[in-house]
Amino acid sequence: AQSVTQLDSQVPVFEEAPVELRCNYSSSVSVYLFWYVQYPNQGLQLLLKYLSGSTLVKGINGFEAEFNKSQTSFHLRKPSVHISDTAEYFCAVSEALGGFKTIFGAGTRLFVKA
C-alpha cells in the first residue's frame, strides 16, 4: 500500500526567503508524484507532477520539485516566496501502472510573512 508523509504541518517563512516543503512516500511499485495547492477559500489545483524522465520538475508560480528515488522523496522548493504563496500544499502519489487511486499527504500550511 502506498503512503505519503509530509513532515511539516506548518512552515512560516519571510517574504523573499527560500522555502522547502518536504514529502516522503512509500510504495512497492513505480509511482507518479504530485503537488497540489489549495489557496484560502479556493479548491485544490495541480502545482506540478512527476511521471518519468528528468527528476527535476517545474510547476506554476516558480515552484519546482525533485524526485529522489533512493530517498523516496519529492520535496517542493521555491527560491523566493511571495505573500501570495500562502496556502496549503499537498503531496500526492498514485501507482504508475494499473489504477488511478491517489493518496494525499496531510498537507503543509505555508505562511509567508512580510
Place this chain on the structure above:
Amino acid sequence: GAGVSQSPSNKVTEKGKDVELRCDPISGHTALYWYRQRLGQGLEFLIYFQGNSAPDKSGLPSDRFSAERTGESVSTLTIQRTQQEDSAVYLCASSSPKGGWDEQFFGPGTRLTVL
C-alpha cells in the same frame, strides 16, 4: 467549460439525520473521486469511480457512508445517521485518465456541519 460543481455548498444537519451530497463532474471525465477533509487535516480518500468498473470503496469509513454514480455523470455521497465526527468538507474531483496518469480537477466542496 464548467468545472466540477458540488451542492449544497454548506449543509447543517442534526445528529442522526441522513444527508446527501451531490457532485457534477466535468463533462467527459470518466473518473470521479470523493474525499473528506476535516478541519486542519489533509484529504482522506473515500471512494473512486472509473467508467463501468466496480468502484473502489476502500476509503469509506463505515457502512453509514455510501456513494453512487450514474454512468459517467452525477455522483451522490450519502451519509446515514450522521454523527458529529462526520463534520468536514467533502470534496469531489473528476479526471480523464490518459497516458497512465490523471490530473484531478476539484470542486469547491460541501461543508457539512453535524450539530
